[in-house]
Amino acid sequence: MTTARLQVPNRIIEGDVFKLRLLVQHPMDSGFLRDLEGVLVKRNVIRHLQCILHDKEVFRVEPTTGTSANPLFEFYLRATRSGELYFRWVDDKGYIGELRHNLVVEPANQSQAPKS
Amino acid sequence: MLPSLSRRDYLIRFLQTTVGAWGVGVGLTNAQDMSVLGRVQDLSDARLRNFEEMVAPYVVRQTMKHEGVTLSLPMLADNGHLVPLSLKVDSPMTEASHVTHIYLISQRNPVPLMAMFVLGPWNGRAELSMRVRLSGTQMVVALARLSDGTFRYETQEVVVTEAACIDNG
Amino acid sequence: MLLPITALKRCCVFWGLAWLGMLVFAAPLHAQQRLIALDKLQSGLAFTGPEILDLQADDFANPALPAMDKGAKLWKQVAGKSDKSCQSCHGETSASMKGVATRYPAIDKASGQLFNLEDRIRQCRQKNQKASEWPLESDELLAMTLFVTSASNGMPIKVSVEGKAQSHFEAGQKIFMTRQGQMNLACTQCHDQRYGIKLFTDKLSQGQPNAYPAYRIEWQRLASLERRLRFCYTGVKAEVPAWGHKDMRDISLYLMWRAQGLSIEVPSVRK
Numbered sequence: 001m002t003t004a005r006l007q008v009p010n011r012i013i014e015g016d017v018f019k020l021r022l023l024v025q026h027p028m029d030s031g032f033l034r035d036l037e038g039v040l041v042k043r044n045v046i047r048h049l050q051c052i053l054h055d056k057e058v059f060r061v062e063p064t065t066g067t068s069a070n071p072l073f074e075f076y077l078r079a080t081r082s083g084e085l086y087f088r089w090v091d092d093k094g095y096i097g098e099l100r101h102n103l104v105v106e107p108a109n110q111s112q113a114p115k116s
Numbered sequence: 117m118l119p120s121l122s123r124r125d126y127l128i129r130f131l132q133t134t135v136g137a138w139g140v141g142v143g144l145t146n147a148q149d150m151s152v153l154g155r156v157q158d159l160s161d162a163r164l165r166n167f168e169e170m171v172a173p174y175v176v177r178q179t180m181k182h183e184g185v186t187l188s189l190p191m192l193a194d195n196g197h198l199v200p201l202s203l204k205v206d207s208p209m210t211e212a213s214h215v216t217h218i219y220l221i222s223q224r225n226p227v228p229l230m231a232m233f234v235l236g237p238w239n240g241r242a243e244l245s246m247r248v249r250l251s252g253t254q255m256v257v258a259l260a261r262l263s264d265g266t267f268r269y270e271t272q273e274v275v276v277t278e279a280a281c282i283d284n285g
Numbered sequence: 286m287l288l289p290i291t292a293l294k295r296c297c298v299f300w301g302l303a304w305l306g307m308l309v310f311a312a313p314l315h316a317q318q319r320l321i322a323l324d325k326l327q328s329g330l331a332f333t334g335p336e337i338l339d340l341q342a343d344d345f346a347n348p349a350l351p352a353m354d355k356g357a358k359l360w361k362q363v364a365g366k367s368d369k370s371c372q373s374c375h376g377e378t379s380a381s382m383k384g385v386a387t388r389y390p391a392i393d394k395a396s397g398q399l400f401n402l403e404d405r406i407r408q409c410r411q412k413n414q415k416a417s418e419w420p421l422e423s424d425e426l427l428a429m430t431l432f433v434t435s436a437s438n439g440m441p442i443k444v445s446v447e448g449k450a451q452s453h454f455e456a457g458q459k460i461f462m463t464r465q466g467q468m469n470l471a472c473t474q475c476h477d478q479r480y481g482i483k484l485f486t487d488k489l490s491q492g493q494p495n496a497y498p499a500y501r502i503e504w505q506r507l508a509s510l511e512r513r514l515r516f517c518y519t520g521v522k523a524e525v526p527a528w529g530h531k532d533m534r535d536i537s538l539y540l541m542w543r544a545q546g547l548s549i550e551v552p553s554v555r556k
Contacts, residue, residue, distance in 0.1 A: 017241050
């Protein structure tokens with residue numbers, strides 16, 4: 001059971017291009033190292049991680065053994081309207097990790113130009 | 117009465133150990149035994165790939181330009197297990213012109229591709245950060261594929277130091 | 286028969302001085318052996334590079350934080366036949382666990398043994414919660430130890446080395462001062478006498494225990510002080526003691542005494 005944490009700005013206004021930071025707890029075992037008993041630890045890395053918003057994949061990363069343990073991913077999204085951010089990742093063992101976040105996007109003021 | 121080593125004795129013991137450790141590292145030829153190899157700077161088993169080899173799986177005949185990509189890693193990494201990496205590709209990220217894929221490629225790691233990202237106009241910005249593993253001093257390549265099928269890239273050399281003491285876990 | 290006044294005087298002066306001497310020199314002998322003065326104590330952060338400092342300072346992406354989240358979750362989780370969570374008895378860590386990490390290792394009154402914080406947590410879980418054992422260095426134990434330690438963040442270390450703890454302290458001090466392993470080095474030679482000097486590309490630290498459990502990048506996970514100390518044995522090519530060994534706890538006690546006044550600093554990141 002992996003935990004993950006997500007950071008998004010406190011206030012997001014329609015049109016903003018905002019930064020997301022996702023930190024996933026996962027050993028990302030490369031298959032090259034040994035454990036405390038000296039036994040080789042089998043490879044177990046996240047195969048792919050996707051972010052789905054409004055039923056569309058808006059971010060995808062396919063890491064390998066070259067990605068650090070407890071991976072951090074920072075990327076950007078353009079804010080359109082409120083919705084559920086759904087993160088889903090699968091590793092070599094087939095375990096599925098999930099994180100859901102209610103994304104609140106404030107409507108833009110008529111006079112306010114979208115930031116980017 | 118506290119123990120104390122003379123400077124000379126300390127140096128001799130130190131050298132004995134470091135030369136011994138280096139000998140062990142070079143003697144090992146099993147590339148899978150990274151737990152010990154990783155400690156030795158001279159990764160003679162880990163061949164350095166050249167740039168063409170690194171990008172060949174992704175760029176076949178398309179245009180590839182050395183521009184438009186800003187890649188940032190520390191010049192000297194404290195530890196190869198966690199090296200922060202940031203990059204930015206100059207792109208309007210519109211439907212007509214955007215970044216579709218970003219590949220992060222290692223020159224020396226057992227597995228060349230460190231991560232692949234899929235992006236689109238919905239991202240607004242082709243900018244990302246992550247943490248990579250680098251097994252030894254090497255060049256890192258960031259390769260971006262654009263929506264028109266062409267590529268942009270940037271490279272950076274990173275010196276990777278390892279922990280001073282030999283550790284088997 | 287009366288003693289001559291001069292002889293009596295001499296006698297009194299002699300014994301008076303003898304008692305005074307004993308008081309001065311018998312009073313905490315260890316106090317005289319602080320090789321790093323209290324005002325010269327420095328956390329490992331003082332000997333580390335900019336990347337590590339940034340990682341530790343990042344209050345979102347510090348790689349030790351997922352374990353903190355896990356610890357917080359485990360604190361509230363009901364476990365064992367007792368059907369209680371840690372929270373059921375201890376409430377919020379900010380109140381009940383405040384200062385706890387600053388005074389461990391400590392003598393367990395029931396068994397008379399020296400317990401480190403991990404031992405105390407394991408015992409509480411088994412005895413009071415009647416729950417399954419958390420092995421040493423398991424994810425759960427590390428997460429819980431980190432979470433409990435964090436309640437003492439910023440607080441100065443102060444352990445007791447009196448009473449039953451004294452023999453443990455002296456044993457720990459002895460190990461610290463004794464040469465070991467194929468490299469025939471004593472901890473004190475590097476960590477008291479040569480801190481700040483480079484070994485390969487790493488600066489030698491003072492070997493302080495104030496930031497444990499720490500996320501050690503070399504191991505890509507959170508690690509206990511015990512694991513770190515066992516690695517020190519590997520570092521000097523000495524035979525590594527078994528997990529749970531008394532020596533590790535004795536050394537931990539000595540290190541905590543040596544670190545008196547230094548602040549608890551978690552969640553930390555180290556090479």
